[in-house]
Amino acid sequence: MSRLSTAFFSAAVLYALAGMSLGMFMGATQDFTLRPLHAHMNLLGWAGLALMGAFYGVAGAHAPRRLGWVVFVVANVGNVLLLGQLYGILQGRPPIVPLLMAAEFSVLGAMLLFGVSVLMAGRKPAA
Template sequence: MRVGVLFLKMAALYFLIGVGMGLTMEIIGDQRLGGAHAHINLVGWASMGLFGIIYVLFPRAGESVLAKLHFWLYNISLPLFMLGLCFVLLGNTSLMFLLMIFPNVLVLSVLLFVINVFTNVKAADVSQYFNKG
């Protein structure tokens, strides 16, 4: 399966998690995990959705080794980052080490995405979607 499609599917899962988390926080009246909820919606749902769209629109970028590394590093680091953040937001620092490692891995994966975009995304590649004459 192509990396762009995988990103889109993971984004949909993070959207479900983010919405479920927000609803749960509202029902129980405990907003302590609001920071994690926001990160899951932005870094999970929105960012992954955009990565997926870019990789689908620009197959050269989506089929590159950089895209595959980006996908795996992002999808390993994000849940571990969020787990550590949830624990800290609830006042438990036992998993603080997760916040020392995995946000940095996530940033590394974003750097790979940026390099991939600058290397493999060309204006001519997207013109095929608009010049159907």
Template structure:
């Protein structure tokens, strides 16, 4: 398996563990204020990154390496900015909204880069 695919899966597992721990914490405390953060960690961190890693693993030698690593960096940076700020926003700190918007734009950019990688792979002739 390629290094990029392993990197995506490794990051996805870390997000999954954080999401699980947050879910356990919310369940034990009875305070579910951060449920949207829990959902976003699991969706944007675990599920999305694991799916991207699966694609790059399946693409194999056809993977556009630079795009894939840019996808990895931008997507993770977007998560690392927007997810904690979402928690702060839900706890009442509205001052973080503009910075959170920047993180969200990085998440969109990460998905656009992923789309470009898919198009790049689709345009390459299939190898046996």
């Protein structure tokens, strides 16, 4: 497995562990206020990054590596900012709008760049 694919899967596992821990905490306390944070952590963090990692692993040499690393960084910066803002909102604090916008555009940008990676990998002829 490539270092890029391993990086995506490693980050995905961290988000999954955090999401599972949060789910266990909510179940133990019977306070489900943070369920949107739990859902986003699992969807954007675990599922999103794991699928990207699988793509970069399967695409192999066809995938653009440098762009892949950019996607990895942008996605994680966006996820961390977004999850932090969502946590604050759910705790009753007003969002820090510039940070929230940066998070949203970072996650969106990562997905757009990932789409470019997919298209670039698809344009290379099969071996």
